[in-house]
Amino acid sequence: MSSTTFALAVFVLGVATVAVLAVLVGALFELSVAGQIGTLQPYVMAGLLTGLLYTVPHLVIETSARWPGAAPDVTPSRQVEIWTFATLILALVSSLSSDGAELSYAYLAVFYVTGLAAVTGLGLAVSAVRARLVESGSIRGRRILVLGQPAELDTMTARAANRRQGFHVLAAEALPVPTLFETRAAMLKAVDDVVGRARALAVDDIIVSGTASADADVMARLSGIPAAVHIQTVVPLDRYAGANVAQFSEMSAFTVSLPPLAPFQWFCKRVFDIVLASVALVALFPLLATVAILIRLTSPGPALFLQRRRGYNMSEFQIWKFRTMTVAENGKDMAPADQDQVRLTAIGRHLRRLNIDELPQLINVIKGDMTIVGPRPHAVEEDDLFAQWIETYSARARAVPGITGWAQVNGCRGRALTMQVIRKRVEYDRDYIENWSMMFDLYIIFLTLFSPKAYHNAR
Numbered sequence: 001m002s003s004t005t006f007a008l009a010v011f012v013l014g015v016a017t018v019a020v021l022a023v024l025v026g027a028l029f030e031l032s033v034a035g036q037i038g039t040l041q042p043y044v045m046a047g048l049l050t051g052l053l054y055t056v057p058h059l060v061i062e063t064s065a066r067w068p069g070a071a072p073d074v075t076p077s078r079q080v081e082i083w084t085f086a087t088l089i090l091a092l093v094s095s096l097s098s099d100g101a102e103l104s105y106a107y108l109a110v111f112y113v114t115g116l117a118a119v120t121g122l123g124l125a126v127s128a129v130r131a132r133l134v135e136s137g138s139i140r141g142r143r144i145l146v147l148g149q150p151a152e153l154d155t156m157t158a159r160a161a162n163r164r165q166g167f168h169v170l171a172a173e174a175l176p177v178p179t180l181f182e183t184r185a186a187m188l189k190a191v192d193d194v195v196g197r198a199r200a201l202a203v204d205d206i207i208v209s210g211t212a213s214a215d216a217d218v219m220a221r222l223s224g225i226p227a228a229v230h231i232q233t234v235v236p237l238d239r240y241a242g243a244n245v246a247q248f249s250e251m252s253a254f255t256v257s258l259p260p261l262a263p264f265q266w267f268c269k270r271v272f273d274i275v276l277a278s279v280a281l282v283a284l285f286p287l288l289a290t291v292a293i294l295i296r297l298t299s300p301g302p303a304l305f306l307q308r309r310r311g312y313n314m315s316e317f318q319i320w321k322f323r324t325m326t327v328a329e330n331g332k333d334m335a336p337a338d339q340d341q342v343r344l345t346a347i348g349r350h351l352r353r354l355n356i357d358e359l360p361q362l363i364n365v366i367k368g369d370m371t372i373v374g375p376r377p378h379a380v381e382e383d384d385l386f387a388q389w390i391e392t393y394s395a396r397a398r399a400v401p402g403i404t405g406w407a408q409v410n411g412c413r414g415r416a417l418t419m420q421v422i423r424k425r426v427e428y429d430r431d432y433i434e435n436w437s438m439m440f441d442l443y444i445i446f447l448t449l450f451s452p453k454a455y456h457n458a459r
Contacts, residue, residue: 001139007062010126014058014119015051021118022047022111029107046090046103046111053086054119076120081439083119087112134166141166145198147222148209148232150174156232160207170201175209175218191221203227260398260433268438273372277365284359291347291356295323299345304360309377312400317369319377320360324348355448361403373441374402375429389419390426399433406432406440409447 026043030036087108094103133139146156146169153172161169173194175187198206205228213219213231222229246255261269281288292303306318325343344352351357364370370377375396378386387393407428412421432440447453 001133003062003139006130006133006139007059010062011055011059013126014055014122015048017118017122018051018054018115019044019047021115022050025111025114026107029104029110042103046094049093050086050090050111050115053089054082057082076123078437079120079123080116080443081437083112083116084439087115131164135164139166141168142205143201143203144169144205144207145171145173145194145201145203146207146209147173147175147194149211152209152211156207156209170203171197173197188217188221191218195221195225198222198225198227205230207232260436265436269371269441270368272438272441273365276372277362280359281362281366284362287356288359291322291351291359294347295345298347299323299326301326308380309401310380310383310397311369311377312397314383314394314397316380317364319370320363322348322351322357322360324351324357358403365403369401371400371402372404373432373444374399374405375432376405376408376425377401386422386426390423392430393422393426395433396426396429399429399436404444404448405429406444409444409451409453411453 023040023043026040026046027037030038090103091105091108094108130139134141141163144160144167146153146160148156153174157169157172161167175190175194203225206222206225207230208219208222209232219229244255246253295301295303301323303323304320305323306320308316309319311317324345325348326345348357361370365372383393405428407425410428412425412428432444
């Protein structure tokens with residue numbers, strides 16, 4: 001079975017699953033509302049439309065790859081985006097219907113939630129089945145030929161072959177080294193023999209060592225084969241997932257890192273931040289004013305205080321917070337955690353537990369120092385310490401810091417006192433930065449409000 005055949009089978013299964021679910025939810029909805037099942041045709045059409053809108057993008061992604069790894073993985077957040085888009089289109093089409101077949105909002109809501117659970121489960125099942133079929137050879141894997149100097153072949157073969165991922169090295173061909181007794185003509189004749197062997201084996205991929213790729217005649221001969229030709233790099237690019245080639249005038253280079261967001265994505269996130277922060281400040285103004293008054297009445301000192309933090313690209317800014325301790329430090333010194341507990345005011349303990357002390361940071365969001373969702377900023381002195389502990393810590397500065405974040409909704413809150421704790425936070429932050437989407441932000445906001453983990457260690 002080819003990967004395309006498997007993708008088409010998954011496509012049909014996906015459409016059928018969504019269509020059956022739409023009819024099942026429709027039948028149950030009719031029973032609960034009218035006490036009997038009426039015509040199911042509108043639900044059949046709704047299921048087919050939504051199923052096609054959801055599965056076609058997956059089919060295109062699966063079948064458009066010209067070589068292994070070219071098709072990006074459909075992440076869970078991307079699945080949520082595609083399903084949301086499909087159901088929104090269904091709602092739009094239903095609202096514009098003029099034949100009385102308009103679907104109710106209640107049905108659409110139930111269908112969206114149950115459908116999201118169904119397609120997510122289907123995606124996990126398909127991934128597991130695909131992996132099993134690839135490993136067993138039921139889905140045809142990639143047939144590979146490696147070409148290089150004799151001393152390179154064993155290493156190249158060992159690194160390229162992976163049965164579980166479907167990479168099979170069928171041949172390892174040594175390229176003769178020209179010497180006084182081995183003319184260039186003989187070397188090129190050997191390359192022609194390799195080309196003939198590649199054709200006979202019907203290989204999908206040819207991997208050429210960096211030393212062999214320096215010869216233009218060798219590459220010209222290999223390019224005549226209807227297979228993907230890859231050059232093994234001297235730099236270990238396997239640590240840089242998704243590296244691409246960039247061209248600067250006459251110089252070529254590998255792009256191993258990009259800004260986390262494209263300009264349009266930055267714009268969308270910034271507009272979302274300004275709108276949400278502005279609405280939240282207006283809606284929460286009575287609460288904010290009440291908290292400020294209570295702080296002034298229960299302990300001496302200001303209601304708000306500013307603290308130095310590092311943000312995007314390691315630039316410093318002043319973060320706004322409600323004062324929860326008897327002193328308002330600017331973050332220059334790192335006080336012991338038990339000392340923090342002693343200095344907490346009576347109301348400050350509750351403000352921290354409910355995350356209310358962070359609400360003034362909505363001002364930072366409007367100013368552009370922070371975003372609603374992003375890696376939480378640490379005190380300046382903590383940043384310096386953590387950067388010594390963890391080599392990749394500074395990668396957090398590639399994103400604008402947030403009021404809440406992926407690490408926080410997974411329980412990583414409070415003072416980080418060990419390398420293991422901060423390493424776990426950094427892993428969550430990097431996962432967020434590398435997989436950002438608007439749906440991911442909305443999911444984190446939802447968890448911040450309703451997940452018990454978001455309040456873990458909030459003291």
